[in-house]
Amino acid sequence: ISRRVGRERKKITTRRQKQMAAMAATVTESLSVSGILLGRTMGRADSLTKGFAEESEKLVDLEVRSSMAGRWRMSTIGIVMAAMPAVIYWAAGLALQSGGPAVSIGTLVAFVSLQQGLFRPAVSLLSTGVEMQTSLALFQRIFEYLDLDVDITEPENPVRLEEIRGEIRFEDVDFSYDEKSGPTLSGIDVTVPAGGSLAVVGPTGSGKSTLSYLVPRLYDVTGGRVTLDGVDVRDLDFDTLARAVGVVSQETYLFHASVADNLRFAKPDATDAEIEAAARAAQIHDHIASLPDGYDTLVGERGYRFSGGEKQRLAIARTILRDPPVLVLDEATSALDTRTEFAVQEAIDALSAGRTTITIAHRLSTVRDAEQIIVLDGGRTAERGSHDELLHQDGRYAALVRRDTQLAPAAS
Template identity: 40%
Template sequence: MNEKTNNSARISRFLPYLMRYKGILLFDLFCAALTTLCDIVLPSIMRYLTNAATDPSVVLTVATVGKLAGLYLVLRIIDGAASYYMSGTGHIMGVYIETDMRRDAFAHLQRLSHTYYNNTKVGQIMGRITNDLFDVTEFAHHCPEEFFIAAIKIVASFVILCGASVPLTLVVFVCVPLMMIVSVRLNLRLRAAFRKQRFQIGELNASIEDSLLGQRVVKAFAAEEQEKAKFEVGNQTFQTIKKKTYHAMAAFNTSTRLFDGLMYLVVIVAGGLFLVYDKISAGDLVAYVLYVSTLIATIRRIVEFAEQFQRGMTGIERFFEIMDTPVEIEDAPDAKPLQVDKGGIEFQDVSFEYPDDHNQVLRHVNLQIKPGENLALVGPSGGGKTTLCNLIPRFYDVTGGRILIDGQDVRQVTLHSLRDAIGVVQQDVYLFSGTVAENIAYGKPGATRAEIEQAARLAGADGFVRELKDGYDTYVGERGVKLSGGQKQRISIARVFLKNPPILLLDEATSALDNESEILVGQSLDALAKGRTTLTIAHRLTTIKNADRILVLGKDGIEEEGTHDQLLAKKGIYYRLWNGLVSGQTL
């Protein structure tokens, strides 16, 4: 598929966004047509005045000049009003379109699976839904009106000039196709340069974001110079690409200036000869010069707009790359809300491999978890503990077998109802930028302050929260940087208490905490797990010794199963892990 076809396809996909505001668009184009009146009428006025002044048979009066001046004044007032609408409401239409596209992109991003985010840099995504869509705003407003104005001026100039001299008009307009062919070729180079520039700024944004979010690690390892060096590589690459872009732009602009000179040269030579041989009047030649000036200004404006056009097309292309990313996990056509009665979970011959690298983690796992049971998962890293838990709320979909909750296949129920029934507490706690209360309330939008405080009390967080500067209204900072690990973990547990789900997944929730915090958080987790079906992934085996059942996962699946005492009595894998842990080692 060539570039022209690609552009046509992108524009056809973009048109539905534009057509939502077709009323504004049509009036904008009407105003664009009005703004061309002055440019089209002025050469005719000058031709009339010049011919009248040089023709002895015509008497040029003050009244005639006044009428022509009045006509031009009225046209200028109309031009001003039309330009005001185009600059104001026309741009606002572009903002509306940008808003719609950003809303759709964000909604689509929310539906994409973990696999997409595992393989895509957040800085690239941010660039696509901010900077790129701003360029689409300018494109949406200017593209229709610029081409519409150009079409009117070129057609009107051709018709009017043919009325004066068909041969001279044809000579002048022969230059136009040649100019357009050269411009299109140079545009393709410019488009490629802009595409590289957009990609590199996304890479640079991702690098900056990675460095800034990891500032604690950077400072801890005194790696400031290393980060500067990494940044400089990306910065210099961006500089090189941008230099090439401006070289392409310079070639583009230079070609238009050369063609400007060529067209004026044609008018001087051909028009002068026509005047010598009395094939054209002086007034017609003046009109020719003015119309050619209008024509050149129009083409130059289109050429200058080409940069904005290319930016807009690149923005549209990158927008649809997001929208075309397939949603791997979504509701089945006949999906029904999950009805949780007791909270029993069953794995039936479940296998799973990651879709990006096809690394098979689980093979033919069969497991039945009783309602209200506290099941612990242990084993070496890479054994599939986290993966097994991630399959229940469909963060990934099984590649074989099925998972049932109270007899309902998780792939046959709505994602919202499924995930609403499951509470997740992870090792890496993510707190949103906002207050303590807002972060707890994330578990139940619209929760009252009393409900938030009750959830905090149940999670053992109320005491330290009230000691904070502004209590529940304390700003926690980006990713909760103003709080300790134990404090953040208890807030995340409060969030789940408020959600009050029947099923609970605890993914190494205490492994990154100090001993004191681990005890406090452990007590909160014990309170949270009561009466709920709970799966606990643990590195520290002391935290799960009281679990109802413990599974040891390895490369061959479930290798051991039983209570803490039963597994120790077997003197197998768990026995060795437990003794390794007691002697100071961790998994």
């Protein structure tokens, strides 16, 4: 009986855990700042409220069912156990009336006491078995994550670089997300000398961001290799890679903490003077100083209290504080207006000084001064050279420049 009850509760608990995950997702999406803004502007606030109520009712139903599952069976066992002494006394009385073997009162009481002493722990053991089966449903979801294969692992004998110059090489690099989708990058061969700059441009889906993610080893190449100062990044320890490569992406992530805490995330032991110096270099210090609480101001969930350009400059200040020798800029200004882009570009120029810089960009105005520009098309290098050289070739890059030139007056 206890095994049947345990199996029943395990099934219900598994469904309850999935429902709790769905509830958590609903709360995260609907009750976040972005979710509330979207619901209000789309006129779907009532719909979001109704959806949350429906999910809550499902969870309440599963909670009740989980608590009540098998109760009548376990209660039946308890009733039987409680009735056993009366049954024993009744049976002994019948035996005496019918002239059967005599049983002394002391023996009868001792037997009932022994039976009660054994039944109580037996019932507790049955309840424990039910709880254990129920708990397995809770651990099952945890085990699902623990059993996942780790894609990016540190080598058994990792290489640690004490001094990092910052030379980056892509040597005949191939990459694909899976076999079905085909190659995302193919035959990429380019060298960025220490302190040099590389710009990667091309149409959407050409593999620009994927190429930049190979340097900090967010992905591993499927062919060829990417090296840092002549060492394959797959052979480096994670600490060396973290110290060597800084990434500023288009989407800035800020914690719900103070400005200082968000900046100090890059360098926990940074002093107030270092934080202020990084903010000045990122052209954001004056704005922070004008806030009522200064660097103690809470940025809010995902930094909603700051504009897009301000969040981007905070991200740049955070990277300046870490001071990496290699910098990856993944379309860091593509979502900004022209005026904000100019301010952010000044911060990026300060960040890029003296560093090996790889810039991914849609707006070609941000990459004109790069020492080397490659144009990706379909995951392959279509063109290579400086800004002037590529314009002279009058190929894909020149066409992209003409497109930007035509779009600029329209945007203005």
